[in-house]
Amino acid sequence: xxxxxxxxxxxxxxxxxxxxxxxAAEPPKTTATQSCPELLRFQFPKLQDESPQNLCQYAGKTxxxxxxxxxxxxxxxxEGLEALYAQYAKRGLVVLGFPSNDFSQEPGSSKQIADLxxxxxxxxxxxxxxxxxxxxxxxxxxxxxxxxxxxxxxWNFHKYLIAPDGRVVSSFASDVDPKxxxxxQALERLLP
Numbered sequence: 001x002x003x004x005x006x007x008x009x010x011x012x013x014x015x016x017x018x019x020x021x022x023x024a025a026e027p028p029k030t031t032a033t034q035s036c037p038e039l040l041r042f043q044f045p046k047l048q049d050e051s052p053q054n055l056c057q058y059a060g061k062t063x064x065x066x067x068x069x070x071x072x073x074x075x076x077x078x079e080g081l082e083a084l085y086a087q088y089a090k091r092g093l094v095v096l097g098f099p100s101n102d103f104s105q106e107p108g109s110s111k112q113i114a115d116l117x118x119x120x121x122x123x124x125x126x127x128x129x130x131x132x133x134x135x136x137x138x139x140x141x142x143x144x145x146x147x148x149x150x151x152x153x154x155w156n157f158h159k160y161l162i163a164p165d166g167r168v169v170s171s172f173a174s175d176v177d178p179k180x181x182x183x184x185q186a187l188e189r190l191l192p
Contacts, residue, residue: 035059037166039148042141047099047127048114055141060164061094062190065145067133068097069105069156070116077157078121080178084187085125091191092164095125098142100133103156133158145171159183163190 036056043054066081085095099106099113106113110129117123133142134152145160146152148168159172161183169190172183 039141039144039162039166039168042139042144044098044131044139044141045129047097047110047117047129050110050129053126053128055096058094058096059166061092062088062164062187063160063162064093064095064187065141065160065162066095066097067100067102067142067153067156067158068117068127069100069103070108070113071105072103072156074155074157074174077178078117078123082121082123082125084178084184088187088191093187093191097123097125097127098133099127099130100153100156101130102132102134102153105156106130161186161190 036059040055040059043052045051046053064081064084066077068078069075081095081097085093097117101107108116113130114127117127131139131142133139134154138146138152142152145168149160149171151158151171153174155174157174159176159178161169161172163169170186172180176183
């Protein structure tokens with residue numbers, strides 16, 4: 001009887017140990033990829049030093065995505081974009097700048113673009129290395145933005161507004177200034 005009881009205890013302990021080790025080995029239910037909206041699963045080099053930046057770091061934020069250029073009639077919009085970023089960053093807004101030479105108005109190097117952004121306009125919001133935002137060679141992020149809105153940048157300073165859950169809420173043409181009441185109201189509706 002004693003022998004039988006010890007065998008039962010042995011199997012109970014063995015069973016408990018195997019379930020504990022199986023539980024401990026189970027991967028976590030939430031991974032960075034699962035918590036990042038599909039729209040943000042892209043990586044781009046940072047403008048200043050070309051270090052890779054994953055857009056998933058902005059998951060849960062309200063995003064204003066803008067294709068920029070240094071020699072455009074709308075280049076002064078950098079001031080308004082920086083003002084929006086400064087005003088709403090604490091509430092969760094991030095402006096993301098994507099310089100592009102698609103319209104032949106951004107011929108400079110990353111250093112030249114960064115100098116103009118910082119020294120002339122005081123830009124502190126994230127800027128990425130020069131990329132393609134329209135046409136057949138557009139980057140995957142801009143292809144996803146176009147698919148979500150049906151709109152592609154027709155010029156520099158086209159803006160896309162993305163909700164914290166990764167939904168593209170709206171698109172604004174280049175001539176819509178960052179201080180435009182429609183843009184500001186749409187932005188404020190997404191912020192806490």
